[in-house]
Amino acid sequence: MKLSENKIIYMCLGVVLIGIISLSFYSFEPENRKIKDLKEGDFVRITGHIQSMKLERDEYRHIKSIKYIKIMDDTGGDLRIYPSKKVMDSLVEYIKNYSPSIKEGDVVQVIGIIQVYNGIYIIHLDDISNFKLIEKKNFERDIYLSPTPTGIYASKNGKTYHTIKDCIYGKKIAEDNRIYFYSEEDAEELNYKKCKYCASKK
Secondary structure (H helix, E strand, O other), X not given: OXXXXXXXXXXXXXXXXHHHHHHHOOOOOOEEOOHHHOOOOOXXXXXXXXXXXXXXXXXXXXXXXXXXXEEEOOOOOEEEEEEOHHXXXXXXXXXXXXOOOOOOOOEEEEEEEOEEEOOEEEEXXXXXXXXXXXXXXXXXXXXXXXXXXXXXXXXXXXXXXXXXXXXXXXXXXXXXXXXXXXXXXXXXXXOOEEOHHHHHOO
């Protein structure tokens, strides 16, 4: 049977249409995987604890953006989650909405397609629904700086804090170079040491 050009076109369109209808009934589900078993191109669901987070903070230590989140599982493998620009604000809000915020040690789950870059497994996060907290394990409180002057201050460039307004050393810090803490405990948890002059005047 000789096929006309029109018949060939209709047959091709029919095959494409059948393919589209078939795909609409097929659900692409991610596989639960361990990090050590990953391969490039896998569509997976990974659960692990946060080993580290590369964050950008504002002048008061609030999270502005996230470069990546590194997670590990019980296999010892590690995976980096890189958020896209379109999901960045949602991810920052999601992390900050927990009290204390999501941080190192917490268990999270991520869904995505595995990529490999310089031997590192990577997931590019494009949908906030593909990232969630599974278990809160790190309850260290969040520490922020005060936007208004307090009696506890330091230089942006130093690691000594002061508690006396007229401290002979604290007075040398220009106002636009000062940071203010809500408490001495906050300063010390951020690895600042109390000025010896201020300590001696108590």
